Amino acid sequence: AQSVTQLDSQVPVFEEAPVELRCNYSSSVSVYLFWYVQYPNQGLQLLLKYLSGSTLVESINGFEAEFNKSQTSFHLRKPSVHISDTAEYFCAVLYGNKLVFGAGTILRVKS
Amino acid sequence: EAGVTQFPSHSVIEKGQTVTLRCDPISGHDNLYWYRRVMGKEIKFLLHFVKESKQDESGMPNNRFLAERTGGTYSTLKVQPAELEDSGVYFCASSQDRGNTVAFGQGTRLTVV
Numbered sequence: 001a002q003s004v005t006q007l008d009s010q011v012p013v014f015e016e017a018p019v020e021l022r023c024n025y026s027s028s029v030s031v032y033l034f035w036y037v038q039y040p041n042q043g044l045q046l047l048l049k050y051l052s053g054s055t056l057v058e059s060i061n062g063f064e065a066e067f068n069k070s071q072t073s074f075h076l077r078k079p080s081v082h083i084s085d086t087a088e089y090f091c092a093v094l095y096g097n098k099l100v101f102g103a104g105t106i107l108r109v110k111s
Numbered sequence: 112e113a114g115v116t117q118f119p120s121h122s123v124i125e126k127g128q129t130v131t132l133r134c135d136p137i138s139g140h141d142n143l144y145w146y147r148r149v150m151g152k153e154i155k156f157l158l159h160f161v162k163e164s165k166q167d168e169s170g171m172p173n174n175r176f177l178a179e180r181t182g183g184t185y186s187t188l189k190v191q192p193a194e195l196e197d198s199g200v201y202f203c204a205s206s207q208d209r210g211n212t213v214a215f216g217q218g219t220r221l222t223v224v
Contacts, residue, residue, distance in 0.1 A: 004153075036215070042217060043114075043115075043202070043215050043216050043217035043218055044154075044202060044204075044215035044218075045215070046212075046213070046214070090154065092154075096167075097142075097159050097166060097167055098144070098156040098159065098167065098170070099144075099146075099154075099156065099213065100156070101146075101153050101154040101155070102153065103151075103152060103153050104151075104153075104154075
């Protein structure tokens with residue numbers, strides 16, 4: 001069965017510092033990978049996705065993730081975070097018709 | 112374009128009672144999904160509709176959960192009778208294409224006391 005591992009349950013970081021949220025998945029077949037974000041008191045929003053093509057994908061608010069097939073990883077990075085990036089981030093893989101999610105990583109940006 | 116809408120946003124019920132959650136997908140989206148997150152754990156798949164038909168209900172926990180999608184539009188998820196372990200956040204999602212561009216609602220936070 002597919003599984004997604006987000007190793008860090010919480011990541012505290014100071015404003016303007018870089019951050020990496022780690023995600024590893026288990027799969028022996030082609031995968032579609034996603035990062036979703038849930039801001040406080042809001043629903044899940046798609047941040048970025050990898051379907052095919054370039055292994056580096058970017059979001060409109062400065063996040064990027066790189067698909068690494070050999071390491072079965074899809075880590076999320078941002079070179080300089082803002083207070084407004086405080087949220088919970090979920091990595092997910094599409095398995096058939098369903099999304100399989102990791103446990104989530106809470107990013108806390110401190111001033 | 113209106114997003115996926117869920118009602119209610121919060122519900123607190125007693126053990127043994129019945130609760131019905133509603134989801135209105137994005138107009139024109141044939142695919143509708145229910146997911147659940149229990150107590151800070153992973154968000155887990157419950158079931159998938161294509162129009163009014165259940166395509167996959169492998170994630171439904173037990174027969175206390177009943178999902179319907181009348182006329183292929185909105186969907187309801189009924190829990191009867193509710194148990195304490197049913198507490199969590201229930202997310203609805205919809206997509207036009209199967210799987211890869213899924214929009215989620217804000218979720219319904221269900222608390223069973």
